[in-house]
Amino acid sequence: MYATSPIAAPSQPSFRSRIGGDARSGYYAVPHRYRLHLSPSCPDCLEIAVTHGLLGLADTLRVTWLPAVPDAPDGGHLALRPLYEASWHQHTGPAVPPVLSDGWTGRIVSTHAPDILRDLARRFGGRDNDLRPLGADEEIRTVGRLCEGIVAAVRRAEEPGADRAVREAALAELPAVLGALEDRLAVRDHVLGDRLSAADVRLWVTLVRLDLVHAGHLDAAAVRRVAGHPRLWAYARRLAELPAFGALLDVDGMTRRWHARCGCAGDADRTAGRIVDWAAYAPSRAPEPEPVR
Structure with missing residues (x-):
């Protein structure tokens, strides 16, 4: 049975019920x-x-x-x-x-x-x-862990007050993680093979986030290291051309949300330093929120 039960502290519940088969x-x-x-x-x-x-x-x-x-x-x-x-x-x-x-x-x-x-x-x-083909779970988890490594590294690098050694150590992790993903794309169109999978969706969203949100907090040298994986970013552009991907991008909204959340001035209009021109793939208008009822 899939019971309905919040599993976190009462002040901020998290809901973890599942959709069953019958x-x-x-x-x-x-x-x-x-x-x-x-x-x-x-x-x-x-x-x-x-x-x-x-x-x-x-x-x-x-x-x-x-x-x-x-x-x-x-x-x-x-x-x-x-x-x-x-x-x-x-x-x-x-x-x-x-x-x-x-x-x-x-x-x-x-x-x-x-x-x-x-x-x-x-x-x-x-x-x-089928985005989760039979037998692919472990590979999907592997790509997920690599994506988590990317986000964790840039978060440590951009942490306010982080000393230089911590920042450099975090940034040093990025080329290895990005390189592992680059290598996957050397012999295949997608990270698991010839077909799109859940791993591609996870990786693409991670790359969008890395470029739109986190790269704005990195210096030029760090951004060059991140950008130095041509197959990976060409893959990101190729997926962005698909309506299921690019048509959902809210470039302005993502940067505004991040700056509102972190409370930093940031550079919400940064475009010259972006690795990908995401706005070229995004719709002219983001999906409209529904009115509060």
Whole structure:
């Protein structure tokens, strides 16, 4: 059984229910029952949105788009507050995406991005667009760990007050991680082979985040080291040309969200130093948030 139970502290619950295979599981795959609540500027939400598009779920599982920058004083989204309060009595923390909600009960199913991604692929995806092929789980996890290594390294490098030695040690990790991914693309079109997989979605979102958000905090020499992997960035551009990827980019929203979150002045208009001209692939307008009801 897939029980519905928040598993974190009461002040900020996390919901980890899963979509099962049949009615005995409580939550099971039914067209039009569930809804995703996503902000296009959030990396986890972007990964879910790309996966949703690649699986062709537009008519099966609807999406509510939230503002790029949280609009509640506590850093959450006003539109999500009713869902959080219905799902957790006297919820006091921020109401944040991603959220998978159940239209039958009016409650939250999950806020855990990895679980949502697996359930979209396994419970709603079909054989013709299988993003998690049988036997590929370990390789997908390997690519995921490499992506986590990229984000962890740049976060340590840009940490306010970090001394030079810590910063340099963190930056020294990046070429090895990026190089491992570059090597994968030397003999294949995608990181697992000839077909798109969940690993490609994860890596592409990580590269977008690295360039749009984190590279703006690095010096020119560090950016050159990051950019010195031509196959990797050519791959990022190639995926950005696909509607399921590039059409979901909110370049301005992602930079505004990050600067609002970290409280730094940053350079929200940085374009000359970007490795990829992401705006060339993005739509002229980001997905419109739905009005708060």
